[in-house]
Amino acid sequence: MTxxxxxxxxAGLGQAAGAGMLWVTWRQHRGxxxxxxxxxxxxxxSMLVYGQRIHHDYAILRACRPAASPGCQxxxxxxxxTDWHLGNYLQVALLAAPVLLAMFAGPxxxxxxxxxxxxxxAWTQGIGRVRWTVAKLVIIGAAVTIAAFxxxxxxxxFFTPFLATEQLTxxxxxxxxxxAVAYAAWxxxxxxxxxxxxxxxxxxxxxxxxxxxxxxxxxxxxxxxLRHDYPVKTFWPMQLFEAxxxxxxxxxxxxxxVWLVRQRAx
Amino acid sequence: MSVLTLPAQPGQDTAPRPLPWRRMAWVTWRQQRAxxxSVPAVLGAVAVFLVIFGLKVHHDYAxxxxxxLVGSVQNESGACQQLFSRFNATDWxxxxxxxILMALAPVLIxxxxxxxxxxxxxxxxxxxxAWTQGLGRERQxxxxxxxVGITLAVVTGxxxxxxxxFFQPFLYTxxxxxxxxxxxxxxGLVFPAFTLVAFAIGAFFGMLLRRIVPAMAATLGVYxxxxxxxxGVRKYYPVAVVTSNSKxxxxxxxxxxxxFPWILxxxxxxxxxxxxxxxxxxRILNGPGPSPGASVPAGYTEWNRWIPLSHYWPMQFIEAxxxxxxxxxxFAxxxxxxxxxxx
Numbered sequence: 001m002t003x004x005x006x007x008x009x010x011a012g013l014g015q016a017a018g019a020g021m022l023w024v025t026w027r028q029h030r031g032x033x034x035x036x037x038x039x040x041x042x043x044x045x046s047m048l049v050y051g052q053r054i055h056h057d058y059a060i061l062r063a064c065r066p067a068a069s070p071g072c073q074x075x076x077x078x079x080x081x082t083d084w085h086l087g088n089y090l091q092v093a094l095l096a097a098p099v100l101l102a103m104f105a106g107p108x109x110x111x112x113x114x115x116x117x118x119x120x121x122a123w124t125q126g127i128g129r130v131r132w133t134v135a136k137l138v139i140i141g142a143a144v145t146i147a148a149f150x151x152x153x154x155x156x157x158f159f160t161p162f163l164a165t166e167q168l169t170x171x172x173x174x175x176x177x178x179x180a181v182a183y184a185a186w187x188x189x190x191x192x193x194x195x196x197x198x199x200x201x202x203x204x205x206x207x208x209x210x211x212x213x214x215x216x217x218x219x220x221x222x223x224x225x226l227r228h229d230y231p232v233k234t235f236w237p238m239q240l241f242e243a244x245x246x247x248x249x250x251x252x253x254x255x256x257x258v259w260l261v262r263q264r265a266x
Numbered sequence: 267m268s269v270l271t272l273p274a275q276p277g278q279d280t281a282p283r284p285l286p287w288r289r290m291a292w293v294t295w296r297q298q299r300a301x302x303x304s305v306p307a308v309l310g311a312v313a314v315f316l317v318i319f320g321l322k323v324h325h326d327y328a329x330x331x332x333x334x335l336v337g338s339v340q341n342e343s344g345a346c347q348q349l350f351s352r353f354n355a356t357d358w359x360x361x362x363x364x365x366i367l368m369a370l371a372p373v374l375i376x377x378x379x380x381x382x383x384x385x386x387x388x389x390x391x392x393x394x395x396a397w398t399q400g401l402g403r404e405r406q407x408x409x410x411x412x413x414v415g416i417t418l419a420v421v422t423g424x425x426x427x428x429x430x431x432f433f434q435p436f437l438y439t440x441x442x443x444x445x446x447x448x449x450x451x452x453x454g455l456v457f458p459a460f461t462l463v464a465f466a467i468g469a470f471f472g473m474l475l476r477r478i479v480p481a482m483a484a485t486l487g488v489y490x491x492x493x494x495x496x497x498g499v500r501k502y503y504p505v506a507v508v509t510s511n512s513k514x515x516x517x518x519x520x521x522x523x524x525x526f527p528w529i530l531x532x533x534x535x536x537x538x539x540x541x542x543x544x545x546x547x548x549r550i551l552n553g554p555g556p557s558p559g560a561s562v563p564a565g566y567t568e569w570n571r572w573i574p575l576s577h578y579w580p581m582q583f584i585e586a587x588x589x590x591x592x593x594x595x596x597f598a599x600x601x602x603x604x605x606x607x608x609x
Binding site: 031035070071074100104108204205208209 | 378382478479480482483486548549
């Protein structure tokens with residue numbers, strides 16, 4: 001059966017198909033991609049605006065002498081009660097974002113076509129079901145990974161004052177996980193996990209319910225256990241090691257998704 | 267077009283037929299059984315875990331309470347202190363995780379139960395069939411909303427009570443109280459009220475957007491706004507009292523009510539009841555001393571506007587009340603959307 005759905009092996013197909021795939025992916029998932037863009041812009045804007053304020057407050061706090069005087073204590077209390085609240089909420093939102101993305105972006109990629117039976121049409125186009133699935137996963141995956149990397153980079157700047165005032169370090173699990181390299185890798189893994197589970201279960205809603213549970217389990221396991229077993233112990237090697245195994249996992253999830261798509265009979 | 271799909275014409279059949287309650291309940295059950303089974307099943311499984319783990323927490327806490335000289339200077343590094351640190355290291359992380367999940371539970375239940383409630387029929391096109399039955403589309407939708415909504419409210423209400431029992435020891439050990447946002451919203455009447463609002467938001471957006479996944483995403487966003495609004499307006503409920511400082515500390519020492527009451531604002535008056543100058547007020551409020559009330563010089567009074575912990579139930583009624591009004595308004599809006607949509 002699959003022989004009939006393979007793309008034509010004509011020369012010069014690649015160029016046109018690439019642009020076509022990009023366009024169809026955008027058309028099919030424009031709601032998702034537009035929402036991701038909107039959230040991205042809102043997050044960047046709020047981090048820039050509040051980040052300026054927090055850095056400004058922190059500079060005043062650091063310049064205050066003597067540090068034990070009531071005036072300086074008042075500044076410190078103010079920083080802890082207003083700026084830290086904001087920083088903490090933003091950190092929680094940043095940690096929740098990959099879970100939400102895994103729920104809402106991953107499962108529909110393949111499962112929507114399966115649920116609506118539109119896969120019969122989509123998969124029998126000249127492009128071929130395997131290339132089509134890979135294209136969608138790579139295009140959306142790349143978009144969310146780049147967005148997550150930029151957010152992580154900006155958040156590292158935003159969060160710097162709190163490392164000193166809240167007795168945190170870059171090794172604190174929540175801080176380590178929101179640094180750009182690891183954060184981008186976690187976001188990609190979340191998306192790939194959602195896409196895989198959607199393809200496996202073939203229904204969007206059950207996949208949306210299972211994905212966050214499995215993702216949270218993986219994150220908790222990493223935070224509390226796996227990270228202690230890394231062969232490297234300093235910040236950058238640890239970041240790269242974590243990103244490395246998460247990328248491997250993402251690739252494996254994409255491969256498994258593609259395999260499931262290929263296995264499925266028309 | 268819609269004329270063709272209306273039930274019997276009024277002229278021929280003026281008296282509405284008696285409501286077939288049992289058949290309506292049966293159809294709702296058949297259509298919504300995934301929700302009606304999975305929500306109680308998941309909460310039931312978590313409840314078993316809470317009971318087992320809760321007995322351990324209460325047992326560990328009782329050992330701390332019974333321990334003599336807890337907190338006294340000579341026993342600071344002794345056995346009692348060890349009991350306390352072990353409680354914080356083992357029981358509290360799991361208790362805290364449960365509290366976070368309780369904060370997420372209403373919106374997850376609401377999105378998964380409410381989002382698909384009507385959007386599934388619209389997405390798959392089965393509404394054309396379902397809404398043209400003799401029962402009438404409005405009654406059918408009301409039956410669905412009522413049956414699922416009441417089930418969710420009852421189940422989460424019971425679950426909130428269990429969680430309140432489970433979490434009680436942590437109020438004492440973690441310096442929380444019943445008015446702390448995460449605690450207040452996860453028990454009593456407010457927890458089922460939040461669940462009902464989330465469900466109503468999900469059903470409404472399912473009908474408005476006619477697609478399941480966007481409706482669920484919208485539910486998350488709108489629920490977050492409602493939750494933040496509740497957190498923001500809570501301090502304006504008309505239950506606060508104004509007293510001079512000493513009363514707060516006497517309540518703090520009442521053993522039956524754990525935790526410090528919720529202090530909204532603090533200010534200082536000087537001799538003759540006039541407001542003290544900012545520098546004096548700042549020195550009194552931020553100055554050194556064993557407790558904030560102890561360093562007030564003669565002639566000055568520190569005043570507080572605060573909410574006693576004993577006002578917990580009035581606050582629960584107020585919050586559950588306005589949440590319920592929002593839920594009912596959303597249900598009404600949903601039914602009105604159903605009525606307007608051409609079949």
